Amino acid sequence: MLTEEQAARERHKLRIAVCVSGGGTNLQAVIDGILQGAITNAEIVRVISNNPKAYALERAKCSGIPSLCISPKSYADRGEFNRAFLKAVEEAQPDLIVLAGFLVVLPQEMIAAYRNRIINIHPSLIPSFCGKGYYGLKVHEKALERGVKLTGATVHFVDEGTDTGPIILQKAVEVEEGDTPEILQKRVMEQAEWVILPQAIDWIANGRVTVENGKCRVLKAGKERREL
Numbered sequence: 001m002l003t004e005e006q007a008a009r010e011r012h013k014l015r016i017a018v019c020v021s022g023g024g025t026n027l028q029a030v031i032d033g034i035l036q037g038a039i040t041n042a043e044i045v046r047v048i049s050n051n052p053k054a055y056a057l058e059r060a061k062c063s064g065i066p067s068l069c070i071s072p073k074s075y076a077d078r079g080e081f082n083r084a085f086l087k088a089v090e091e092a093q094p095d096l097i098v099l100a101g102f103l104v105v106l107p108q109e110m111i112a113a114y115r116n117r118i119i120n121i122h123p124s125l126i127p128s129f130c131g132k133g134y135y136g137l138k139v140h141e142k143a144l145e146r147g148v149k150l151t152g153a154t155v156h157f158v159d160e161g162t163d164t165g166p167i168i169l170q171k172a173v174e175v176e177e178g179d180t181p182e183i184l185q186k187r188v189m190e191q192a193e194w195v196i197l198p199q200a201i202d203w204i205a206n207g208r209v210t211v212e213n214g215k216c217r218v219l220k221a222g223k224e225r226r227e228l
């Protein structure tokens, strides 16, 4: 028997749109998190890719999640692409947009329209190894070049800057002797990204994340503020 509050949440699950460009292992972690109950009160309503060859699209299909590709190559200019992309997002009526390895710079208009409702996963401990030019393997190459002993991953809200939005959750991962960028990338994904992205989404879906003065606070379970 559901309590009244549980029943209300069931009626209004957090609607998530996931934006992807590549392999989609983070998307898979979110799909699995929902299936296995690590993420509650949430559903993925649409997956959007800018890359027609992204394996993430296959993952969405296998899980029965509606997906579509909006490729910049199909549009005359950036403005047209941005409008089509925004339309694809709006149609899904998301409560939360998750950038899971999405390599497109978001239109400013979208960032303003979805303030504190867009999250990104970045494969380092922000503010290290982030900002313009730090994406994919480059992040891990730079971490190894600098010789850091700890790296990790960060989930943060998206604002107008590159990797500058309020930090929700971070997890550290050790760098080991003999690491290559590829080996380190795999360890960071397994030990950090696939853990903290589902965790952050569960907190948001359950009203536990607030943003005050550019900083996130995570409320204890039972002190949720999400409006149903």
Ligand code: GRF
Binding pocket: 020, 021, 022, 023, 024, 025, 026, 027, 056, 100, 101, 102, 121, 122, 123, 136, 189, 193
């Ligand atoms: C991840 O390393 C993520 O942190 C970064 O892009 C990569 C995406 O991998 N933003 P996948 O497509 O989720 O497998």
